[in-house]
Each structure stands twice: as structure tokens, then as C-alpha cells.
Amino acid sequence: MTVFTATPAERARKKRAFTVMGWMGALIIIVFILSMSTGTLRLSPSDMIHTLFGSGTANQELILYQFRLPRIVMSLLIGAGFAVSGCILQGVTRNALADPGILGINAGAGLIVILYISVKPINHDIFLLPLLAMIGAGATATLIYSLSYRRHHGISTIRLLLVGIAVAAGISAFMLVLTLKLNPDQFKFVQVWLAGSMLGMDWRFVLALLPWIVVLLPFVYYKARVLDVLNLGDQTASGLGTALNRERLYLYGAAVALAASCVAVGGGIAFVGLIGPHLARRLVGPQHTYLLPASAITGGLLLIISDTLARMYDVPTGIVVAIIGAPYFLYLLTRAK
Template sequence: MLVMTLLGLLIVAVFMISMNSGYIRLSPIEVFKTLFGGGTPKQSLILFEFRLPRIVISVLVGAGLAVSGCILQGITRNSLADPGILGINAGAGLMVVLFIAFYPNNQAVPVFFLPMLAMLGAGTAAALIFLLSIDKHRGISPKRMILSGIAIAAGISAAMIVLTIRLDPNDYQFVAVWLAGSIWGSNWKFVMALLPWLAVLLPFIFYKARSLNVLTLGDPLAISLGSKVGAERFVLLSCSVALAGACVAIGGGISFVGLVGPHLARQLVGSKHQYLLPASALAGGLLLIIADLLARMILQPSEIPTGIVVAIIGAPYFLYLLAKSKA
């Protein structure tokens, strides 16, 4: 509980710093006045219409991706599992790019429809990856899963390049930035499109923590303890895919949060999922809000896509884990 409290306080601290930071700076006093209705119209516009929605989305997307990765690592017993590395995020992204490529430009984008589209793509990619990773004698092979995910992600990336040929320059620029992991949803309707999915899925996943503990023991022992292994794995995998799809639809193609967040949480609270899942959510939210702050601050007035900052942190860590893995 102490660790989670500290993680929560760190999120609040970075949240406050992020509200003060940007090309147009607001002092802490100005932020405080604006939050309570005392700021100028310009300050209110900057804080409520641009910064706050993006900061909230960063925390929500980071939490969702980290919990998704934690579930994948648990049900596959593979420390390298991550929705980005395995190609699940790429499947979600392909559906979003298809939507952008074929949806009429003269109509408003139905933001609330995007998470469902992304979940469909993520679910299709996940099903294909798991089918290709099954070993007849050992069940799901962690090594085969990583290789299958990387191959499918590469194939999907190639399909996206082909699709971008038919895009007009404005759409192409948007897709390029989105694929790099930009927090592109910067108003409250994007928050409201993502929040219901997290509000439903996260409590259910936390409720399933004991089932996830049993699955990590291996199929034979889990069956002997009375667990319906196939059904539980399917339910948890579906939740993981839904979380990843919804977060990718709103936050862009961000990888490695689902890898680094759970590993950081595991070092802090241990491997019991009653504590690991909420700690992963907090660690993922903290990681992404810090990455988004750095992305906005490093090259002002320009900004770096948040996914690139996360990749700078996550890619070396992935290589370190890969070197340690005996899968």
C-alpha cells in the first residue's frame, strides 16, 4: 500500500508540473487560479482545452497498456510479453489507419467508434499470434510467441505503408505522427471515449487477480486446483486485447509501456497480482505522463512524439530482458 501511495503521489506531482510546463508557461499560482475559475480566458483555454485532456489521456493510456502487458506476461508466463512487441498494438493501429484511409474526409470522425475498431484489429492480431505460438508438446511457446509477434507486426507495418500511398498529405502526416506514438487526442471527447472502457475493464481485471495467480503456476497445477484454464485464459486475454485496442485508438502506436510498467511494479510489490495489477497501472501511468512531459519540453517549440521517448527508455530494457531470457 505504501508503494502504491508513493506512485500515486508521484503521478500527482508530475501532473502538476506538466500543467505548468509548455511553450506558453503558466506559473503554479496561475494554474491554481485557473483551476478554480480565476484565470484569464487565454489561461483557461490553454489549461482546460489543451493541457489537461492530454495529461489525463497520458495517465489513462499508460495505465491501460501496463495492465494489458501485465496480463499477457501472466497468462503466457513470458516476461517479454507486451502488446506493442507482440504486434497487438499494430493490429489495432491497422484498423485505425484503414478507417482514416477510407472514411470520407468531409465527415466528422466518430471518436467513440475508434476504440471498437481498434479492438477488432487487436483481437485479430492476438488470435493469429497465439495460434502461431502453440507448440504441440509444450503448449504456448514463449520464444515462438515473441518471434510470431515481431513477424506479424512487421507484416502489418508493411500493409500500413501500402495504405498510406492513397492518403492525401494531411492524412499522411497525421498517420505518420500517430504511428510514432503521439498523444493525438487532445480534447475531452477523447477522454470520454477511453474512460468507460477503463472504468469497466480495470475493476473486472483486478477482480480476476487470483485467477491470474493460478494461471502463472502452469496449466497442470492450475487444473489440479480447479481452475478452468481455457476459459480463464480466454477471458483475461480478451480483456488485455480490449485494453490495448482502446488505448492505441486514443493514444497512438506507443510500445514498451506494457513491458516496463509491469516489470517496475514487480520489483516494487512482488508477483502477487492483487498488488501487481494496480501497481502496474500506476507505474504505467507515471511512465507515460513523464514521457509526454519530456516530449513536450525537450525541443520547444516543437515536440517529439511520446512513443519515441518511451522507446528510448523501453528498447534497451527489452534487449536487457531478452539477453537474460532462457525462453
């Protein structure tokens, strides 16, 4: 029997990855605690502790349990979902600039959500939105993939990026036309939603998103080695016995479902799927066994920090993320070969 043992380099890489993720997890806990006390009505550390142990006032319990905790938990879930979706797309396309927002997937999901809101009352079924968003995102992803495919050359990563940007621009223009036909209440809701505002999040939103995250993240992690093989190139991956089209379809579908469900409940938050995987790759390396969980942690950390800042300055969370993400995207674009 042959016994395979990890090399010293592999053990050192594993130790470094777990150390980095441990520090990031500790940072999330610190920001989580700070975020609970941050807002228009500030809770002191003693007030927060008393409230958590059931001895706070009714107003303090309302603020903490009904307003802040759902919003903080949603930030972590949405950040993790977007970041893992971006990590998958970057791995499948072998394109460092791939992101569900840049590739138009978020726009496709948003279009269906706006169409649904335009014909339904504001108190829509939050549990139905992820399903509808996945339909729109899936249709958009199929369109982008079809326009990027060439019979004898396959998928060009540059073509995929450019087609995604073009399709996203067209969908965004159509969404703008739709918003102009909404009544004042619907228009106000859509504008806030498009800006990526986490305002008004409650535990229903958490329950609507949580099943998608719980199901899809383990599935994607199970496919981590497939992503590593795909990064070796099509010929090498085929030589190793990988069913390229089938595995790409599974991973692409998982990325679309993660992005669509996050867009449905969180709105138009961009760049998390781009920044999260890039920062994680710098910290733990390109091996997806470590990169995927590190991306989830990094995306959650990025969004919870952005949401905390958004509550401090009373602006939508998506705007704070865009202020951080747009310069970083331009930086990556100038370095891309």
C-alpha cells in the same frame, strides 16, 4: 469455524505494497501539477492556481482546460491501460517479455484504424475507433495464438514471442504501404498518430477511452487470483480446479481490449506494457492482487513523465517512451533464459 489469518510475511508484503503504491501515487500528483505548467506557453504556479479557482484569463483557461488537462488525463489512462494489458499477457503466457506491442496486438489495432482513416474524413468518429481497433487487435491476437499453438505441446512462450514479432513486422509493412496511398492531410495525421503523439487531445478522447478503462480494470483485478494460479503451471492450475482455456480466453480478451482501446486514441505508443509491469514487480512482488494496481500506477506515471518531456522538447510522446523502453527491452532480452 476455521478462521484464516494473514501470516506476518503476508502482512509485511501487503504493507510494503500499499506503501510503494502510495509513494507512486504521490509522485503522480507532483508530476501532474508540474505537467500542467509545462509547455510552449508556461503557466507560473500562481497563474495555474488562479486559473483552477476561476480567476485566470481566457487564454490561461483555454490552455489549461482545453489543451493540457485532457492530454495529462489521457496519459494516465493510456499508461494504465497498456501496463495492465502487458501485466495480463506476461501472466497468461508466463513470459517476462510479453507486451501488446511486441506481440503484434498494437499493430493489428493500428491497421484497422488506418484502414478506417483512409476511407473517412480526418474528423472521424473517435467513439467508433476503439471498437474497430478491438476487432483488428482481436483478429491479430487470434492469428498469433493459432500459429503459436501446437496440438501436443500447447503454447510455447518463445514461439508466441517470435510469431508476434513476425506478425507485427508484416502488419507494419502493410501499414506503410497504405500510408503511401493516403492524401496529404490523411498522411500527416497518420504519421503523427503512428508516432504516438498526444497532440490535439481533447475531452472527447477521454470520454472515448474512459468506459473501457472503468469496465476492464475492475474485471481484470477480479481475476488477479486466477493469474496467480496460472503462474503455477498448467498441471497445478488444473489440479486446483481452474478452467484453463476459459480463463485464458477471458484474460487474453481483456488484455487485447485494453491495448486496442489505448492504441485507437493514443496511437503507436510501445513498451509501456513491458516496462510498467516489470518495474511494478520489482517494487511490490509477483502477487497480482498488488501487481495489477501497481502496474496501472507505474504505467500512468511513466507515460505522464514521457508526455511532459515530449511537450518540453516538442516531440511525439511515443518517441520519448521508445527512447526509454528500447534499451530496457534489450536489457531484459539479454537476461532472459
